[in-house]
Amino acid sequence: MTDKIARFLEDRRPATPCLVVDVDMVEDAYLKLRELLPAARVFYAVKANPMGPVISRLARLGSNFDTASRNEIDLCLTEGATADRISFGNTIKKEADIAYAWDKGVELFAFDSEAELKKIARAAPGAKVFCRVLMECEGAEWPLSRKFGCSPEMAADLMVMARDYGLDAYGLSFHVGSQQTDLAQWDKALASVAGLFSVLRERDVDLRMVNLGGGFPARYRAKVPPLEAYAEAVNEAVRKYFGNNIPELIIEPGRSLVGDAGVLQAEVVLISRKDASEGKRWIYLDVGKFSGLAETMDESIKYRIRTPHDGGETGPVVLAGPTCDSADVLYEKTAYEMPLDLAIGDKVEILATGAYTTTYSSIAFNGFEPLKTYCI
Numbered sequence: 464m465t466d467k468i469a470r471f472l473e474d475r476r477p478a479t480p481c482l483v484v485d486v487d488m489v490e491d492a493y494l495k496l497r498e499l500l501p502a503a504r505v506f507y508a509v510k511a512n513p514m515g516p517v518i519s520r521l522a523r524l525g526s527n528f529d530t531a532s533r534n535e536i537d538l539c540l541t542e543g544a545t546a547d548r549i550s551f552g553n554t555i556k557k558e559a560d561i562a563y564a565w566d567k568g569v570e571l572f573a574f575d576s577e578a579e580l581k582k583i584a585r586a587a588p589g590a591k592v593f594c595r596v597l598m599e600c601e602g603a604e605w606p607l608s609r610k611f612g613c614s615p616e617m618a619a620d621l622m623v624m625a626r627d628y629g630l631d632a633y634g635l636s637f638h639v640g641s642q643q644t645d646l647a648q649w650d651k652a653l654a655s656v657a658g659l660f661s662v663l664r665e666r667d668v669d670l671r672m673v674n675l676g677g678g679f680p681a682r683y684r685a686k687v688p689p690l691e692a693y694a695e696a697v698n699e700a701v702r703k704y705f706g707n708n709i710p711e712l713i714i715e716p717g718r719s720l721v722g723d724a725g726v727l728q729a730e731v732v733l734i735s736r737k738d739a740s741e742g743k744r745w746i747y748l749d750v751g752k753f754s755g756l757a758e759t760m761d762e763s764i765k766y767r768i769r770t771p772h773d774g775g776e777t778g779p780v781v782l783a784g785p786t787c788d789s790a791d792v793l794y795e796k797t798a799y800e801m802p803l804d805l806a807i808g809d810k811v812e813i814l815a816t817g818a819y820t821t822t823y824s825s826i827a828f829n830g831f832e833p834l835k836t837y838c839i
């Protein structure tokens with residue numbers, strides 16, 4: 464937690480739950496990534512945190528943007544990005560939305576199927592396209608699984624088709640899975656993609672770009688390698704498989720740019736036990752799965768939590784949200800300990816919550832307000 468966020472919470476005493484995002488930390492994370500991977504153009508994955516001040520700061524710093532919908536495109540344009548710095552990176556788009564983006568000046572489109580490629584050829588003739596290749600996502604705490612991408616064999620055929628449709632067969636993309644903890648995954652992915660570059664060269668399609676997606680980490684409970692190690696793994700794999708013929712590189716960080724910049728303050732609503740003989744306390748917060756902490760689904764993302772009694776004796780707890788849905792339990796299987804002195808009414812801070820929280824918050828389930836966010 465930065466001094467700036469601590470001071471804001473102290474001075475303003477905002478109603479909870481609320482998320483406070485320190486936009487200077489987003490800037491620091493962006494500049495550090497640029498420094499570590501200078502050859503790559505950054506396309507910030509807007510879905511990670513689409514708050515206006517985050518987008519406008521990144522736009523001012525020269526970032527490009529990876530968007531998934533009309534609204535995200537409009538948001539980036541409003542906040543100061545130009546259309547040539549926006550990629551329509553969702554592989555699942557309505558043809559009318561492709562036409563809308565093309566009309567606004569967006570030139571770069573993703574696809575992973577023949578039907579999507581045909582839509583782009585019709586609605587954005589001559590556009591730059593890249594095909595997303597399917598990855599295993601092993602080692603990722605928030606895997607993106609089989610929903611996106613196609614097999615390398617299919618990707619090769621589709622890129623040939625893209626050229627034949629009059630599109631600019633620009634490159635290939637992958638995503639190794641979000642919060643990826645296994646650095647070897649980039650090596651695997653780049654080996655596969657470099658192989659496709661060769662295959663396609665033989666079929667007279669000269670690709671020029673590799674989009675390495677996201678996957679860089681935020682700081683949750685488990686230790687992860689430093690960002691330097693990630694950059695080294697990427698740089699090494701690029702050199703190993705492309706040698707002196709390095710293509711244009713794109714990265715699409717989301718979590719690593721905004722995750723650590725956010726602190727979610729919540730209040731303890733209830734502390735109880737299911738039986739007098741049970742040691743484990745149930746701690747209910749005023750924030751849960753439906754008010755921003757959706758990534759606790761399957762207990763995937765394990766946040767760090769600060770309390771006013773840290774340092775004191777602790778005991779095991781189940782952590783849950785405030786709604787009347789029994790799915791609204793944050794951690795039950797994962798061992799979490801909280802101070803025995805924790806009391807109803809105490810404020811707790813859930814750290815590194817700047818990514819994938821605000822927009823996951825439901826509108827009014829059980830009448831609870833969407834997560835309020837302050838960008839400072």
Ligand SMILES: *Cc1c(COP(=O)(O)O)cnc(C)c1O
Pocket residue numbers: 508510511529552553638640641642676677678679715716717718719
């Ligand atoms: C969500 C997403 C990202 C961001 O991934 P992180 O792991 O948060 O960095 C990047 N690219 C695409 C296509 C995405 O959908």
